[in-house]
Amino acid sequence: MTDTVDEVDMPYDDDASQQQKIEALQERLEVLESQNEEMRDKLLDANAENNKYQQKLERLTHENKKLKQSPLFVATVQELSSDGVIIKQHGNNQEALTEVTDEMREELEPDDRVAVNNSLSIVKQLDDETDVRARVMQVDQSPDVTFADIGGIEEQMEEVRETVEMPLKSPEMFEDVGIDPPSGVLLHGPPGTGKTMLAKAVANETDATFIKMAGSELVHKFIGEGAKLVRDLFELARQEEPAVVFIDEIDAIAAKRTESKTSGDAEVQRTMMQLLSEMDGFDDRGDIRIIAATNRFDMLDRAILRPGRFDRLIEVPNPDLEGRKQIFQIHTRSMNVSDDVEFEALAEEITDASGADVKAICTEAGMFAIRDDRTEVTMADFHNAWEKIQQEETDDEDVSRTFA
Numbered sequence: 001m002t003d004t005v006d007e008v009d010m011p012y013d014d015d016a017s018q019q020q021k022i023e024a025l026q027e028r029l030e031v032l033e034s035q036n037e038e039m040r041d042k043l044l045d046a047n048a049e050n051n052k053y054q055q056k057l058e059r060l061t062h063e064n065k066k067l068k069q070s071p072l073f074v075a076t077v078q079e080l081s082s083d084g085v086i087i088k089q090h091g092n093n094q095e096a097l098t099e100v101t102d103e104m105r106e107e108l109e110p111d112d113r114v115a116v117n118n119s120l121s122i123v124k125q126l127d128d129e130t131d132v133r134a135r136v137m138q139v140d141q142s143p144d145v146t147f148a149d150i151g152g153i154e155e156q157m158e159e160v161r162e163t164v165e166m167p168l169k170s171p172e173m174f175e176d177v178g179i180d181p182p183s184g185v186l187l188h189g190p191p192g193t194g195k196t197m198l199a200k201a202v203a204n205e206t207d208a209t210f211i212k213m214a215g216s217e218l219v220h221k222f223i224g225e226g227a228k229l230v231r232d233l234f235e236l237a238r239q240e241e242p243a244v245v246f247i248d249e250i251d252a253i254a255a256k257r258t259e260s261k262t263s264g265d266a267e268v269q270r271t272m273m274q275l276l277s278e279m280d281g282f283d284d285r286g287d288i289r290i291i292a293a294t295n296r297f298d299m300l301d302r303a304i305l306r307p308g309r310f311d312r313l314i315e316v317p318n319p320d321l322e323g324r325k326q327i328f329q330i331h332t333r334s335m336n337v338s339d340d341v342e343f344e345a346l347a348e349e350i351t352d353a354s355g356a357d358v359k360a361i362c363t364e365a366g367m368f369a370i371r372d373d374r375t376e377v378t379m380a381d382f383h384n385a386w387e388k389i390q391q392e393e394t395d396d397e398d399v400s401r402t403f404a
Contacts, residue, residue, distance in 0.1 A: 072115040072123055077108050087116065096120040137217075138236065139210040145200040151330045152323020152355060153194055156316050160185055160198050161205075163312050164289045168208050168242050182311035184279065184290035186250075188297035189316035192356030195293040198316070199246045202291065209240035215252030218271050226253070226271030234278040234288070242287040250292040254304045272301065280308040318354050321347050327355050331362040338378040346382055361385045 075087040084099040085108060100108065100122050108114070113126040147157055167174060167181035174181045187195040203210040211233060218226045237243040253271050279290060292310065294300065305313065319327060324347035332343075350357065364385035369377045 070118050072117055073120075074126065075114055075116045075120075075122075077110055077112045077114060079110060080105065080108060085122065087114065087120065087122070089116065089120070098122060137211050137213045137233065138240070139203055139212055143200040143204050145197055146204055147201045149330060150194050150197050150201060150355075151326035152319030153198075153316055156187075156194075156314050157198065157201075159312060159314050160187075160202065160291070164202050164244060164291060165206055167289065168206050168244075168287075183308065184292070184310045185312045185314055186305070186310040187291065187293045187314050187316050189295070190318055190354060191295050192354035193316040193318055194355045195316050196248060197355075199248075199291050199293065202244060203246075206244065207242075208289070209237070209243040210246065211237055211240075211243060212246045212248070215247060215249040215254070218253050218275075219268055226267060227274035230271060230274045230278060237288045238286050242289075244289045244291060247290070247292040249294065250304075251294045251296045251299045254301055255299045256301045272304070276303055276309065279304075318352060319358075323355075324350060324353060324358055327358040328362065331359050332377075335362065335366060336376050338376050340379045341377070341382065342379065346379075346386075349383075350386055357389065360389055364388060 073089055075089045077085055078088050078095065079086040081097075084097050085105070086095060086097050088095050098116070098120050104122065104125070107125060108122075114122045115124050115126055116122055147161075150157060163182040163185040171181070187198060189195060199212070203212075213233065218229055233245065237245055253268055253275060255268070257269055257272075290310070297313075297315075304310065321344075325343045328343040328346055332341075346361075350361065353361075361382060362385075365377050365381040368381040368384050369375070
């Protein structure tokens with residue numbers, strides 16, 4: 001590499017004219033500028049790559065520092081005194097007196113969860129402990145079912161709306177009369193009569209937080225887990241009130257108590273005791289309405305049926321003739337139905353059918369039309385659908401008797 005300008009080779013001969021020298025120098029200048037631009041781009045790329053590795057180094061250094069730190073322990077604040085804060089460490093139930101800053105003292109209250117280090121000094125305050133399974137049961141998006149989608153049970157719909165929807169939308173009506181609104185409603189009846197659909201319609205029609213669960217989800221293997229989940233569910237409802245709690249298949253945890261000594265039965269009964277306490281115990285439930293559903297009303301314990309827990313016991317039976325006709329009309333609203341279809345005749349033919357059976361007939365009738373490459377559903381399709389559903393039910397009964 002040359003050190004002085006004099007030692008740089010000129011891009012022209014000594015005998016060249018002045019114009020040739022200028023042109024040659026301009027060409028050389030363009031080449032040098034191009035090379036300079038190229039080197040500048042490489043420098044920018046190198047700086048970007050260096051920054052990327054620098055960020056990675058900082059992240060790894062931070063993670064390494066965190067891994068070297070001692071773990072924090074969870075404790076509960078027992079008491080705030082002039083000498084400091086008395087905490088109880090989880091696991092070993094060890095109590096300790098520790099000092100905190102004035103700012104943290106103002107934020108802390110008894111029963112708060114905190115994180116402490118090895119010297120049992122409070123590092124930070126933790127959120128309230130709530131089982132994540134409880135938050136998963138909160139319905140964030142309203143179902144697309146409305147009361148207009150339910151037929152054949154108008155009287156039951158009106159009772160549910162009076163019990164659940166009206167206290168949430170017009171609480172002043174109950175205050176003017178001087179009564180407390182009904183606290184809960186129990187829907188019972190055969191399968192497929194619309195009990196769950198009623199709960200979905202309530203979730204759609206009200207602005208309250210809707211929390212749904214199945215009774216079987218509250219049954220757990222380990223002692224106290226089911227009761228804790230019930231507590232967390234109602235605590236979540238209190239935090240989000242006004243709220244509606246829907247318990248499907250409530251017979252799974254609210255069956256009649258027996259003298260059984262097995263650990264499984266004892267755990268189910270402990271869960272039911274917690275549910276009874278949350279529904280009508282010493283503490284005020286707040287602006288929380290409860291809807292429950294069951295197909296086995298005869299299995300429920302008397303304690304859960306008393307007023308104060310379920311003020312209304314609503315039977316949801318199979319629809320009558322007019323109800324079946326109405327359900328046919330609801331489920332065929334979006335179907336291309338032939339003019340020969342008579343819903344009243346169909347309703348008379350399917351005696352003792354549930355609302356779910358009617359919906360299945362409509363779906364199956366549409367499938368018959370699709371198989372025949374038709375866009376219109378005829379009366380014959382509905383007849384064939386009913387015959388097929390009856391045959392499937394008969395086959396299921398035969399299989400049940402075979403394995404019984």
